Amino acid sequence: MNKTNPPSSNFEIQRILTGLSDISFNEHTILVTGGSGFLGSWMCEVLLQKGAEVICLDNYASGRPDNTDHLKNHPKFTRIVHDISKPYDPGRKVDLVCHLASRASPLEFDHYPIQILKSNTLGTMNALGIARKYEAMLLFTSTSEIYGEAAIFPTPETYRGNVNTLGIRGCYDEAKRAGEAFCMAYHRQHGLDVRIARIFNTYGPRMRSDGHYGRVIPRFIDQAVHDAPITIFGDGKQTRSFCYVTDQITGLLRLAGVPGLAGEAVNIGNPVEWTILDLAKLIIELTGSDSELSYLPMPPDDPTRRMPDIIKAKEKLGWEPEIKLRDGLKRMMNEEI
Ligand code: UDP
Numbered sequence: 266m267n268k269t270n271p272p273s274s275n276f277e278i279q280r281i282l283t284g285l286s287d288i289s290f291n292e293h294t295i296l297v298t299g300g301s302g303f304l305g306s307w308m309c310e311v312l313l314q315k316g317a318e319v320i321c322l323d324n325y326a327s328g329r330p331d332n333t334d335h336l337k338n339h340p341k342f343t344r345i346v347h348d349i350s351k352p353y354d355p356g357r358k359v360d361l362v363c364h365l366a367s368r369a370s371p372l373e374f375d376h377y378p379i380q381i382l383k384s385n386t387l388g389t390m391n392a393l394g395i396a397r398k399y400e401a402m403l404l405f406t407s408t409s410e411i412y413g414e415a416a417i418f419p420t421p422e423t424y425r426g427n428v429n430t431l432g433i434r435g436c437y438d439e440a441k442r443a444g445e446a447f448c449m450a451y452h453r454q455h456g457l458d459v460r461i462a463r464i465f466n467t468y469g470p471r472m473r474s475d476g477h478y479g480r481v482i483p484r485f486i487d488q489a490v491h492d493a494p495i496t497i498f499g500d501g502k503q504t505r506s507f508c509y510v511t512d513q514i515t516g517l518l519r520l521a522g523v524p525g526l527a528g529e530a531v532n533i534g535n536p537v538e539w540t541i542l543d544l545a546k547l548i549i550e551l552t553g554s555d556s557e558l559s560y561l562p563m564p565p566d567d568p569t570r571r572m573p574d575i576i577k578a579k580e581k582l583g584w585e586p587e588i589k590l591r592d593g594l595k596r597m598m599n600e601e602i
Contacts, residue, residue: 381436404460409464465571497560504538508534
């Protein structure tokens with residue numbers, strides 16, 4: 266699961282292309298920060314298929330060269346090692362900047378809080394500066410985390426959030442909130458066309474399971490296939506709503522590609538809510554694992570529930586998720602569905 270497997274990505278790429286059939290990126294030059302990360306690499310690959318010229322920026326903090334190695338020789342693909350929290354100028358006209366660069370795993374928040382803050386504040390400011398200089402659109406990947414310990418479910422874009430600035434997640438949540446504010450400031454002051462995607466938990470091939478990078482799904486799969494204990498934090502009754510990567514990338518690129526959405530923030534996620542305990546049981550079933558459940562302390566500020574309201578995405582983007590969790594997990598395990 267940690268390795269890119271280009272031949273098996275046909276299903277994913279075709280699925281995304283189908284969802285973008287009415288959107289053109291042909292002959293666009295597109296800068297993707299975090300382009301060798303989990304989401305960024307899928308985005309680069311699809312944009313190349315759509316006829317775009319793609320500049321992939323990554324400092325490999327959490328992204329991996331492996332994810333884009335198979336694109337290296339594509340004539341329209343350029344890969345640059347750079348940390349977007351430091352200024353960058355592509356030196357040529359770009360039409361769209363997709364700012365995805367950020368560590369995103371809660372296990373990383375303990376170790377790299379300053380880098381996380383920088384990627385989403387200074388990094389967003391630098392990405393906006395590029396968009397302004399070259400009169401490009403900017404797509405900012407924000408997060409459901411800006412809602413913190415939410416009080417409304419499903420959570421709509423109008424909910425303003427309940428975040429602990431001093432807590433362990435503050436570095437990510439507040440940085441993404443500041444990133445959104447940066448986007449709106451450039452939109453209001455300089456008339457920039459900015460679009461803000463609030464991404465809810467997404468999973469799929471190329472997601473890391475190792476070390477601090479592992480989010481719950483790749484961790485549980487890795488534990489299950491090795492018959493190792495499945496590490497449930499707390500009682501496992503906390504919920505998340507899991508979106509398969511093809512649905513997520515389709516939603517993100519529809520947000521960038523549909524006209525008339527300047528200054529809009531849109532939730533992109535799958536509204537089907539799962540407890541972490543039920544997720545663990547499903548993964549044990551699908552892998553045929555002998556793993557047992559091991560209960561560990563709940564990390565501080567871990568949101569109790571998370572579930573997007575996607576009415577706005579349906580209306581404005583003509584988009585909704587299609588892949589069920591069971592099927593997406595099978596794809597992650599390299600099975601046909
Ligand atoms: N989780 C868990 N065991 C793990 C990793 C995560 O029970 O080994 C839980 C975690 O406490 C959270 C949920 O799974 O409630 C999702 O965690 P993830 O790290 O994927 O990201 P989050 O949604 O919290 O940002």
